[in-house]
Amino acid sequence: MREMLRLFLSVVIFSALAGGLLTALQNSTKDRIEYQQLLFVKGPAIMEILDGCTNDPLIDRFKLQDGETERSFFIGKFDGKPDTVAFETYGGGFGGDIGVMVAVNVETDKIVGIGVTTHSETPGIGSRAKTDKAFSRQFQGLDIAQTFKVKSDGGKVDAIxxxxxxxxxVATAVDAAGQIYQRLKSEIVKKMQA
Structure with a gap:
């Protein structure tokens, strides 16, 4: 009986130490992991839709609380002033959620560009939502406050x-971006001017 108690205590102590070490490791690498994810997963879409900005939007970023969700916003400076913000939303696709980065000019409330960040769509078919530039370009210059739907649902977006x-x-994600933008615009503008 004593041997079982010793074994049990050894396992508990080892588990507590291992758990503590893993937690400390996670906390110490959290910021670096977040930046790597930004750089390699979201970064390409951000840099593409904010092409021509004079700053590094991956560094010039801030977070805002939106209900229970914390959202990241990436600032684009053009002609020396911060007038564009990009942020990510999601819409349901065939294979799961599709992450879409949407950039909006805060002075005109027009979409500067969109880019798909993550998806689980069928290669060569649904995955074209990420690579088809003509599909993405049809959102440019549109007012972020309008409703976005594909033509088969009564909207104006040409489906792939x-x-x-x-x-x-993708249209659902852009539509959600419009709602988020309208809800948080005053806070976004304050953060961009700070």
Missing amino acids: SGATVSSKG
Whole structure:
């Protein structure tokens, strides 16, 4: 009986030490992991839609609380002034959620560009939502406050042939971005001017 108690205590102590070490390791690498994810997962879409900005939007960023969700915003400076903000939203696609980065000019409330960050869509079909530039370009210059739907649902967005569900997912994400932007615009502008 004594041996079992010793074994039990040894396992408990080892587990507590291992858990503590793993927690300390996670806390010490948290910021670096977040930056790596920004750089390699979201960064390409951010840099593409904020092409021509004079700053590094991956560094010039801030977070805002939106209800229970903390959102990251990336600032784009053009002609020396911060007038564009990019942030990520999600829409349901064929294979799961589609992450979409949406950039908005805060002076005109117009979409500067969109870019798909993450998806689980079918390669060569739904995945074209990320690579088809003509599909992405149709959002440029549109007012962020309008409703975004594909034409088959009564909207104005041309769906990618064979990838209607993926196209709907992107349109849904851009529509959600409009709602978030309208809700947080005053806070966004304050943070950008700080």
